Amino acid sequence: MSRSNWKRIVVKVGSALIAPNRQGCSSHYLLSIAQFIVRCRAQGIQVVLVSSGSVAAGAHIFPEQSKKDIAVKKAMAAAGQTEMMATWDKLFDFPSAQILLTHADLRDRERYVSIRDTTFSLLEHGVLPIINENDTVTTDKLKVGDNDNLSAMVAACADADALIICSDVDGLYDKNPHKHDDAKLLSWVDNINADIYAMAGGAAEDGVGTGGMKTKIEAAEKAVSHGIDTFIINGFTELSFNLLLDGKNPGTHFQAHEKPMKENIHWMTHTSNAQGEVVINEDFTDSLDDNVDALTSKEIIDVKGEFSVGDTILVRREDGTKLAKAKSNYSSCLLNFIANQDNQEFASEFEEKTGPIISEQHIAVLENK
Numbered sequence: 225m226s227r228s229n230w231k232r233i234v235v236k237v238g239s240a241l242i243a244p245n246r247q248g249c250s251s252h253y254l255l256s257i258a259q260f261i262v263r264c265r266a267q268g269i270q271v272v273l274v275s276s277g278s279v280a281a282g283a284h285i286f287p288e289q290s291k292k293d294i295a296v297k298k299a300m301a302a303a304g305q306t307e308m309m310a311t312w313d314k315l316f317d318f319p320s321a322q323i324l325l326t327h328a329d330l331r332d333r334e335r336y337v338s339i340r341d342t343t344f345s346l347l348e349h350g351v352l353p354i355i356n357e358n359d360t361v362t363t364d365k366l367k368v369g370d371n372d373n374l375s376a377m378v379a380a381c382a383d384a385d386a387l388i389i390c391s392d393v394d395g396l397y398d399k400n401p402h403k404h405d406d407a408k409l410l411s412w413v414d415n416i417n418a419d420i421y422a423m424a425g426g427a428a429e430d431g432v433g434t435g436g437m438k439t440k441i442e443a444a445e446k447a448v449s450h451g452i453d454t455f456i457i458n459g460f461t462e463l464s465f466n467l468l469l470d471g472k473n474p475g476t477h478f479q480a481h482e483k484p485m486k487e488n489i490h491w492m493t494h495t496s497n498a499q500g501e502v503v504i505n506e507d508f509t510d511s512l513d514d515n516v517d518a519l520t521s522k523e524i525i526d527v528k529g530e531f532s533v534g535d536t537i538l539v540r541r542e543d544g545t546k547l548a549k550a551k552s553n554y555s556s557c558l559l560n561f562i563a564n565q566d567n568q569e570f571a572s573e574f575e576e577k578t579g580p581i582i583s584e585q586h587i588a589v590l591e592n593k
């Protein structure tokens with residue numbers, strides 16, 4: 225999509241830009257980002273901000289403490305979050321709103337829709353949503369874990385046209401530029417494959433960031449499959465933002481897919497978590513693409529985990545290959561019951577009355593099948 229057609233964008237700001245010298249928040253780098261947001265809004269582009277930096281901003285309140293201690297890290301996040309919000313708020317003459325999320329919120333369809341509605345409502349009223357992970361309440365099971373992936377989930381949730389990831393490097397290089405002097409910047413990526421992932425390293429050991437380039441590529445993969453053009457740019461320099469506004473590419477541009485996934489299929493593939501698994505017969509594999517309604521308990525070899533009607537499940541082949549994610553119309557309990565019926569007639573009649581196990585509008589067939 226051309227820059228002049230952008231209606232809504234998500235801007236993700238990394239920790240190094242918020243608290244560059246670990247002495248609390250600094251508006252030094254945020255000024256040009258804020259100006260960019262103001263200029264976008266003046267052009268009628270709605271902006272959602274995903275801001276990292278609560279841990280980095282709060283670290284100075286806990287001197288001598290290591291963020292490796294999870295409780296201390298959460299305390300840093302809780303204290304740093306207010307400082308970070310206050311710093312952003314000072315830079316705008318319009319209201320902003322804080323939204324703190326976990327993966328548990330985004331993978332729950334009702335909460336996801338609620339987040340979406342609230343975001344749209346804020347944008348319609350001219351409020352700038354500022355989103356971060358709710359680090360204080362997260363556990364390994366509940367968290368997204370990095371704000372790159374979070375920003376992509378938010379971009380999909382908000383139907384954004386572009387995701388702009390502001391980092392501390394110019395974009396994706398063919399190898400880590402902090403370790404290799406001859407690293408070359410990739411300005412354009414139209415196919416995110418294993419070679420692209422192989423170029424990406426993690427965050428610097430002694431740095432404030434989380435995930436490094438790997439999570440940015442994961443984010444780009446999520447976003448482009450929803451038709452969202454994604455840029456990784458250097459947020460330290462004002463030039464990046466001026467170039468973006470001039471329709472140029474200041475960093476790495478990951479091209480949006482021309483045929484994006486439907487919203488519910490994208491959510492199922494990239495945001496929701498499978499609550500359980502259904503292992504199916506090898507012979508049915510091909511029918512998943514175009515005739516999933518025909519999947520019956522006869523094709524089911526095993527049902528794993530506990531899930532309720534409406535939960536997302538993973539469909540696997542016996543050899544372990546992941547075939548699809550889908551919304552189950554049956555609970556695990558019921559599915560186990562009919563799949564283990566000796567009386568096939570009873571199972572068939574029951575399924576006929578109850579309807580398909582998976583409906584064709586609620587299946588995301590996985591590409592690497």
Ligand SMILES: Nc1ncnc2c1ncn2[C@@H]1O[C@H](COP(=O)(O)OP(=O)(O)O)[C@@H](O)[C@H]1O
Pocket residue numbers: 237238239240276390391392393395396397398399400401402423424425426427428431432433434435436437
């Ligand atoms: N191929 C690569 N290209 C660019 N940066 C890379 C690459 N591999 C690893 N990195 C690291 O990723 C860092 C950016 O990620 P991160 O520290 O998580 O920042 P942020 O806070 O912006 O999310 C860079 O500073 C660099 O150290």
Ligand SMILES: N[C@@H](CCC(=O)OP(=O)(O)O)C(=O)O
Pocket residue numbers: 237238239240275276277278279280301356357359369370371372432433434435436
């Ligand atoms: N939620 C964390 C941010 C985690 C994170 O992904 O940081 P970064 O790699 O700097 O975007 C915080 O506010 O400190």
